[in-house]
Structure formats: structure tokens, C-alpha cells
Amino acid sequence: MSLKSLAAKIFAHKIHNDTQKWAQRPVETQQKVFRDLIRQAQTTAFGKDHHFDQIHSHADFVKHVPIRDYEQLKSYVDRVVQGEENVLWKGKPLYFAKTSGTTSGAKYIPLTKESMPFHIQAARNAILSYIHETGNADFVDGKMIFLQGSPKLEMKNGIQLGRLSGIVAHYVPNYLQRNRLPSWETNCIDDWETKVDAIVQETITQNMSVISGIPSWVQMYFEKLVQTAGKPVGELFPNFNLFIYGGVNYEPYRAKFEQLMGRKVDAIELFPASEGFFAYQDSQKEKGMLLLLNSGIFYEFVKADEFFNANPRRYTIGEVELGINYVMLLSTNAGLWCYNIGDTVQFTSLSPYRVIVSGRIKHFISAFGEHVIGKEVEEALRQSVEGTTVRINEFTVAPQITPKEGLPYHEWLIEFENAPEDLNAFALKIDQAMRQQNVYYDDLITGNVLRTVVITPVVSNGFQTYMKSIGKLGGQNKLPRLANDRTIADQLPLL
Template identity: 60%
Template structure:
């Protein structure tokens, strides 16, 4: 065992012990964050506009600060981009994280001197939690790859601006930099396909032990490696032992990825976003993600069914229930206030507080009142794939197909397989039955002949990749929405596929 691995075990034990205080006193930890960030921002433009000086309780805060998304706060963000100071947090942000949001176009999210540790420590502590639980630290002695965006930063309003993954790349601890691949020069390549070719050249003969990235882009990396070598990943990287991912649900990709690897490896799910690093998986046998309650973020949770109400209920951590879907709202030392990040979460544990990401609040189909959400379509696909073991899924999305004829409208599933099921009709029937079991409203519409059974449209191999490339969203942290309430994405895919 190398020095890095040996020392990391002591650091992991120290961090684990330190975390126990807020884990065991979650409500108190959140109250302390609340008081600290309200006090910290009371002299900012936002704080003055929203009477932060008189806010004492969460009830006061709810009255003063409405829930808004990026567009709702854009007047403040625009002032930050123009170089003004003391707008939503004291001083200027040290970075603006540029992200092509699925609901808002290009967004510029402030990252402050106070909030950057949240991003860095979240990722670091996810690895340390794994080391503490499993005792496996040897991966730190090998090569580590983080498939990420370019670290090249521009300036907007005198503030360094770039993709979150590129920003974080500048803060990788020095003791890991000697292990990190790809090289800085390769990481700066903007074109994903060219970049991937260079990454393969740099890694194909290295002792890769940890691989991190969004599952579909990691799978693309694996596919190219296997085509080039004729080998499975386990034979290319025999010491590869840990896969770290976030951004999308891993389950639809799990089967193909582990078949590509050729054996099981441990994995860690994380919940990062430009707005903050919220949670990570801290136990291998528990898919729930530990919510970070002492990291400069005060959380609020809105029951999904109330989200579009004029005055929805806004719960704090001590008020949430197991198994309910909530829209996640954050307030933080990045200067985000009543900020709806667009994700929905469901708690799997309250001692400690653990959750799963269940979908996107604006990614649903409710063309007929069914309100089918991302969690349901992913689970339906996962359960169906298990019954068709020869099928290998690449990617999918779902859109409504509205017909003027009664009972002729349906959900269209646009699916790309690397290996299609032997009988697509049987696959389609099973998928429909699984969705009926998961969503009672959908079941009612099917049995009432208001909706026809879903239809699977099999897309040619490479359609999703070519579509994302056409949109300038190939690779990095970009991901395909699982659901749309219109046919814009579906039409784009069909045009690319020439169907």
C-alpha cells in the first residue's frame, strides 16, 4: 500500500468522526446554517430588498422570500454578471458556473469564496466515506480519471467563468494531481469526440483504478476502448476498482456498463450541481445518499403536488417524511435564495437523512392528467430490461403523442439499443404493464381507453449521440431529459435519425 492510500485511512477516520455531530443533530445543524447565511447576507442588495435584518425564523423567511428559479432571480444574477458587488452575497463571486440548463437555457450560477469548499469537500468526503467503510484505499495509488468539461475559464464582469467540472478541476488537491488523467492539455479540448480519442491515447496503457463521470459518457469511453483493443475493461485496466458518478440515474446504464467492464466494481453515487454539492452515497449496501446538512446550504422541501401552487408548503429538514416526493429548494452562501434547482428528491432514511434523486420538477408527462415522472419511467424501463436479458439499452426518452381520435393518443418511448430485444412488441407490452403498476393515473387512463398503450420507437444506434452533438451538448456534464411534456426533443431525435 502506498503512502497516499495509507494516510487516507487516517484522514477518512477523522472526517467520519467529525461528521457525526451534525449527522446526529440535523435540525440544529440546519438552524445554525440558516442563522449564519441570513446574517451574512443582510447587507447585500438581496438582503435589503427582502428585509433580512428582521428575519428571525423560517416562517419570517417564507414570508419575505418567495420560491423562484433562475429566471425569477435573473435581475440579481444579471447585476452580478455586470460586475456589481454585494448583490446576493458579500463582495463578488470568485466564479460563475456556466451551465446549459434543461429548463432555463444558459445559466450563470455564482460560486463564492464561502461556497467553493462545499463543492471540493463534497467530492473529497465521498471518497473518504468509501475508504472508511470498506478499507479500500489502494485506488489512490493508481491513476484516476475524471471525465469532465474543459478547465479553460473566460471572464464575465471580471469574474472567472466556466463549466463547474472545469472550475473544480482547478481545485483538485495537489497530492491527487500526479495521479490525475487526462492531461490538462487534453482536458482543454472542447470537441468531445476529439477529446475522447486523446483521453484514450493517454489512458489505454495506464493503471487506471478510479473512473468518474456521467454514465452515458463513461460508456462511450468504454465502447471506444473495447473497439480499439478487442478486450473488456477488466483486461485493459485490471486494477480498476471504483466508479464514481452523478447527474443521472445509473440503473438504466448499469447492465451494459458492467458487461463492458466484465466484472463488478464498487460505485459511489453523488448529487452535485452548479448550485452546490448536496449529497453522496456513504454506504455500499445503501442506495440512499447522505444529505450534507452543514455545508453552507439551508434546505427547503416542497411537496411535489403543491409545487405549482401560489403559496406551497415549504418544509425544513425536521418536517420531511419518508417516501414522499419533494421539490428541492436551497438557500446558500453562494447567494442563492429560495432557489428551486429543479430536482425532486425522496427520503429513504431520516436517521440519518438520506435521499434519492427522483426526477426533475419540470420533466414529466401530464398531457392527459397522468403526471408520469422520471422515477417511474426509469423504474419501468429497469424492470422491463431485467425480463429481456439479451437486450442492451443505450439511451431513451419519453414524449406524448397526441391524436385527435379518442383513445388514440399514447406515450412514445424513443429508445436506442446496442442490442434490441428479440421481440419489440413483447418488450413494449411489458413496459406498458410496468408503468401501469407504477402510476395509478396512467393505469386509469389506459383501462378507461382514454390513452392507448405506449409505443416503443427504436432509434438507430448513435441517434442520441448525434442529436446531442448537433445541440453542442456532447460529453461533459450534459444529459438527455428522460421526459418531456411536448414533442420538441422527440422531433429533434427523429430528424437526426431521419425517421
């Protein structure tokens, strides 16, 4: 055992003990975060506008601070972007994380000196948690790659601006710099396909032990490695034993990844966003990710099926239940207040509090009242490929409301690596799995309102072609698993 791996094990034990202290006192931990946030922001423009001096309880907070998304908070953010101080949080942010917006165009998410350390600590602690549980620390001596956006930053009214992953690249600790790939120059390449080619050339002869990134883009890297080396990734990198991912569910990619790797590799799931680092997988044995309750974020939850009601109830951490689909709301030490990031979660454990990401509140299909969410389509696909030779690169689901003939249906647009022999039988397996999960969908099939699932194959690399056409190939960009319209479905190149 190297000195470095021994030190990692000792540090991992300390961080585990520190984590247990707050994880075993979740309600008290969140109450302290809440009080600190209100106190520190009391004299900001937002705090004054929303009577923070009168907020002493969660009920007071609900009374004075409504639920907002980015568009509804934009008037305050614009003031920050223009250089005004003490608007959403004290002083000025350190950075703006620039993300793709919806109706408002680009979004500028503030990162402050109080919030930035938690982004770094959470990623570090996820790895340390794995080391503590498994005792495996040998990978710290190998090379590590983090597929991410460019670290090049711009200036906007005296505040640095960039992609979150590019900003975080500036905070890689010194003890990891010698192990870290790709090079700074390669990381700065903007074109994703060119960048991946360069990363392949830099890493193909290295002792890679940790690989991290959004699964869809890591898959692209793995495919190019296999094409270049003519062997599975696990054979090319015999010491590659840890895959770290976030952003999307890994399960739809698992079979394809294991084929590309040629063997199983331990994985750690993360739940990061520009707005905060919310959770990480703290156990290889338990389902879900540990919700980070002491990281400068106060969480509220609204049941997804009540979210669009007038004044839905906002639950705090001590009031949530297992298995319910919640919209997650944030108030943070970067100045976001009762902020809807759009993600929905379900709790898999209440001691400690662990969550899975179940989808997006804006990404669902309910063209006929079926309320289908991302978790359901991912689970249906997982069940349908299990124990088969079917391999899937990517997929999305959309309603077909006005078919040329017959009843409406849900169309599954799938890019197969290895297609099933009988596409109709495979579609029926998916349909049955959907009916078992979603009673509304089952009722619509039973009542002959919808016909069963229809699968439409997409050409090889068709999803990459689509993402490139809309300027979202690579980086932190993710393909929606489903939509309530056909905006994506009608643009995909089909077989």
C-alpha cells in the same frame, strides 16, 4: 499496503467521525446554517430588499422570501455579472459557473469563497466515506480519470467564468495531481469526440483504478476503449475498482456498463450541481445519498404535486417524510435564496437523511393528467430488462397525443445495444411496470383513454447525433428522460 493508502484510511476515519457529528443532529445543523446565511447576507442588496433584519425564523423567511428560479432571480444575477458588489452575497463571487439556460439563455451561477470549498470537500468526502465503509484504499495508488469540461476560464468583469467541472479542475489537491488523467492539454480540448479519442490514447496503457463522470459520456469513453483494445474495460484495467458518477441515474446504464467492463465494479453516486454539492452515496449497502446539511446550504422542500399551487407549503428538514416526491429549494452561501434548481427528490432514510433524485419538476409527462416522473420510467425500464439479454444505450419518453390511428400513447424512444426478440412483449412489460407504479397512468389505460406503451427504436448513436446537433455533446450535458411535449422525440433519427 502503501503509505498513501494507509494515510487515506486514517483520514477517512476522521472524516467519518466529523460527518456523524452533524448527521446525528440534522435539525440543529440546518438551523445554524440558516442563521449564518441570514446574518452574513443582511446588508446585501437582496437582504435589504427582503428585510433580512426582520427574519428570525423559518416562518419569517417564508413571509419575506418567495420561491424563485433562475429567470426570477436574473435581475439580481445580472447586477453581479456587471460587476456590482454586495448584491446576493457579500463582496463579489470568485467564479461564475456557466450553464445552459432555458428562456434566459446562458445562466451564470455565482461561486463564492465561502461556497467553493464545499464543492471540493464533498467530492473528497464521498471517496473517504467509501474507504471507511469498505476498507478498500488500494485504488489511491492507481491512476484516476475525471471526464469533465474544459478547465479553460474566461474573464467577465473581473470574475473568472467557466463550466463547474472545469473550475473544480483547478482545485485538484497536489497529492492527486500525479495520479490524475487526462493531461491538462487534453482536458482543454473543446470538441467532445476529439477529446474522448485523446483520452483513450492517454489512458489505454495506464493503471486506471478510478473512473468518474456522467454515465452517458463515460459509456462513450468505454466503447472507444473496447473498440481500440479489443477487450473489456475490466480486463484492460485490472485494477479499475471504483466508478464515481453523478448527474443521471446509473441504473438504466448498469447492464450495458457491466457488459463493457466485463465484471462488476463498485460505484459511488454523487449529487453535484453548479448551485451546490448536495449529497453523495455514503454506503454501499443503503439506498440513497447522504444529504449534506452542514455545507452552507439551507434546504426547503415542497411536495411536487402541490408545487404549482399558489403559496405551497415549504417544509424544512425535520418535517419531511419518506417516499414523497419533493421539489428541493436552496438558500446558499453563494447568494441563491429559496432557489428552485428544478430537481425533485425522495427521502429513502430519515436517520440519517438520505435522498434519491426522482426527476425534474419540468421533466414529466402529464398530457392526460398522469403525472409520470423520471424515477418511474427509469424503474420501469430497469424491471423490464432485469434477467434478460436486452441492453439499452439511451432512451427518452414523450406523449403521442395525436396518433395517425388509434388511442394516444406514451412513446418510448430507445437506442438498443441488444434489442428484445419481441418488441411488443417488451413494451407490455414496461407498460405493466408503469401501471404498478403510477395509479393515474393505470386509470388512463383501464379507462381506454390511453393505449399501452409504444416503443420506437432509435438508430445506433442516434442520441449522440441529436445532442451534437443542439451543441450539447459531452461535458455536463444530460438528456432528459421524459418530456411533456415532442421537442426531442420529433428530432431523433429512427430505425
